[in-house]
Amino acid sequence: MxxxxxxxxxxxxxxxxxxxxxxxxxxxxxxxxxxxxxxxxxxxxxxxxxxxxxxxxxxxxxxxxxxxxxxxxxxxxxxxxxxxxxxxxxxxxxxxxxxxxxxxxDLNRDRADTAAAWAAAVGPLDDAVAGRAELAAWRVWLDTTGTVRRLASSPDVALALLEQVAAVLRRLPSRGTPIGRLAAECCGDAHALDDGRPVGTLALSASRALAGRPFAGDGGADSRRAAWAAVGVHCDDLSSLVLCHGLAGDGRTALGRVLALQREAGQPAVLTLRQLRCHDEPLRAAGPVRVCENPVVVAAAADELGASCQPLLCVGGQPSAAGWRLLDLLAAGGAEFRYHGDFDWGGIRIAEAVRTRISGRGARWHSWHYDRDAYEALAAALTTAHPLARLPQSPGEPVGTPWDPALATAMARHGVRIEEELTLDTLLADLAELRGNRWRRRPDAARRSSASRR
Structure with a gap:
């Protein structure tokens, strides 16, 4: 049948x-x-x-x-x-x-739906990055390396992850926020930015981008701490440091007494973020505050000018959380700033970050032998002294110099990198003249200064 x-x-x-x-x-x-x-x-x-x-x-x-x-x-x-x-x-x-x-x-439709879901997942991140040129290359790097897809198993997971990363980015650079507090406020989890956590991995690479550093970094604890500090986030308030010399201080506060003692001794002071956060009063400076990029300037000033050196602050590259805090305290005290750094594109970015921060606090910022004339003179001297040598080139992408637009033009034309150490004599002579002194390099100081540069 x-x-x-x-x-x-x-x-x-x-x-x-x-x-x-x-x-x-x-x-x-x-x-x-x-x-x-x-x-x-x-x-x-x-x-x-x-x-x-x-x-x-x-x-x-x-x-x-x-x-x-x-x-x-x-x-x-x-x-x-x-x-x-x-x-x-x-x-x-x-x-x-x-x-x-x-x-x-229908695999074609499935792929289209998946692509649309991933595009929606990165939407919050794209919104947070929009208009921030310093993060544009980092955003492309994320897509090129597939970093987000390695950290997130699906578009839904990625959306939750990137919403938290976007919240962190909107808070960077910070004025000196503990990393646990930033994580708690942006992610609802005080450990979300810990080493190895997905949000922490992405936010840390973005912090490196903001600081002009390689996005991936070397993975070490010191590198991680420095990258966070460069955007004003501290992993703890003792490891974030700033170097200064000749700040007047006072006899009333703990920080003021430390500064006064070090100035009297003619020695630089290394301040922790903890010391600076515990100080609530503006810091007064006796005269303009000179800001340099490299510690060798402070070492040479201490060797050769000692206690007679004018106020000098070293940002040490991209300022740490402690560096930003000290700049803010001095700006609140009405300080006028004079800035010098390396003549390369990384140095220009640091200078602009400091200028923007200080100006935003209502303080005056001026260049300190950090303009086109100074660069042209140094470039000419280098070319004359080393006509056959291959001079170091300025790495990175050119950026503007709003305080002197002609400087960026000159740097792009010559392409020569000039490190701050090559201007030591000019800077030290200027610091001495501020005191009405006639500066002449002392032989013993010259030996110490030379050793510090090696």
Whole structure:
């Protein structure tokens, strides 16, 4: 007796005998791949390194010997005809694949939906980065390296992750925030920015970008601490330091007494963020505060000017959280600042960051032998002194110099990097003249200063 149920059973059995075996499963998979990606069942499919069993299974299926060789090819139109003529599937190979392996997916639509979900996931990050040129290259780097997709298993996970990263970025640079507090306020988890956590990994690389450093870093604890400090976030308030010399201090506060003692001794002071955070009053400076980029300037000033040196602060590259705090305290005290740094694009970025911060506090910022005339004179002197030498080139992308637009033009034209150490004599003479002194390098100081630069 044959009824619809029995007929269906016989058709299913016939189909499984024809295409249900393990040795022809590869044929079904190839046909399904074609159907799910919107391609037609035309042409041939080939299996490299086919086994003897697979070759015999195709010979039984097609009724003729397989060609010699290590690969095995089957015509899909021929396979469709065989399925139809066998009565296993009236609608041919497409029906057979669906009955054997289940409903087909639309892989093209799935891919489009997944791409749309990932695009939506990075939306919060793109909003936070928009208009911030210093983060543009970092944003491209994230896509190029696939960092986000390595850290997030799906678009939904990525969306939650990047919303937190975006919240952190909106707070950077900071005025001196503990990392645990920043994490708690932005992510609801005081440990979200810890080493190895996904949010921490992405936010740390963004901090390096903001500081003009390599996005990946070297992975060490010191590098991580320095990168956070460069954007005003401290992992603890004792490791963030700032170097200064000749600040007047006072006799009333703990910080003031430290500064006064060090000035009297003619020695530089190394201040922790903790000391600076515990000081709530503005700091008064006796005269303009000179700001340099490199510690060697402070060392030379201490060697050769001692207690007679005018107020001098070293940002040590991108200012640490302690550095920003000291600048803020001096700005609140009405200090007028004079800035000098390396004549390279990294140095220009640091100078602009300091200028923007100080100006935003209502304080006056001026360059200190850090303009086009100074650069041109140094570049000419270097070229004359080393006509055959290969002079160091300024690395990085050019940036503007709003305090003297001609400086950026000159630096781009010459392309020569001039480190701050090459201007020591000019800077020291200037510091001495501020006191009404006539500066002449002392022989013993010259030896100490030379040693400090090595």
């Amino acid at each position: 044959t009824d619809s149920a029995t007929g269906a059973t016989e058709a299913d059995a016939r189909l499984h005998r024809l295409l249900g075996g393990d040795d022809v499963a590869w044929l079904v998979r190839r046909a399904r791949d074609r159907l799910e990606t919107g391609r037609s069942l035309s042409g041939t499919v080939t299996l490299a390194d086919a086994t003897a069993r697979q070759r015999r299974a195709v010979e039984r299926l097609t009724g003729r010997p397989a060609r010699s060789g290590v690969s095995l090819s089957v015509s899909l139109p021929e396979l469709d005809r065989i399925v139809r003529e066998s009565g296993a599937a009236a609608d041919g190979l497409a029906e057979a694949v669906t009955r054997l392996t289940g409903p087909l997916r």
